[in-house]
Amino acid sequence: LGVGWLALLAEAPPSSDCVVFGIHPRGFAGHMARSPQVTRYYLECPPGDDPDNWSHDRVWSELHERLAADGARPLIEGELIEKRVLAMHNYVVEPMAYGRLYLVGDAAHLLAPIGAK
Incomplete structure (x- = not known):
């Protein structure tokens, strides 16, 4: 899953x-400026999809x-x-503690694509 x-x-x-x-019926999209000449984009796709399935025109x-x-x-x-395709898993670690050890921050949840790297 x-x-x-x-x-x-x-x-x-960057265009912005x-x-x-963007939340769309076909899935999420994201736009993040990296430099004045380079932009990072994300498109939601099926897990395990092959990047070669995404031509320039399709992207x-x-x-x-x-x-x-x-x-x-x-x-x-x-x-x-x-x-490239990044696999994102949708699960919650519960409970978020083991004895006196508590999972917090990044260890307790997934990050949005903007912070995933």
């Missing part, structure tokens, strides 16, 4: 000055669709320089 995140790095200037998340089509919103700036496309 779980969720896959297609993690992408594009040689493209802030982090952008940008899904990003445009999932990040579309009234008033949003259009995405600036660029060459995809990194493409």
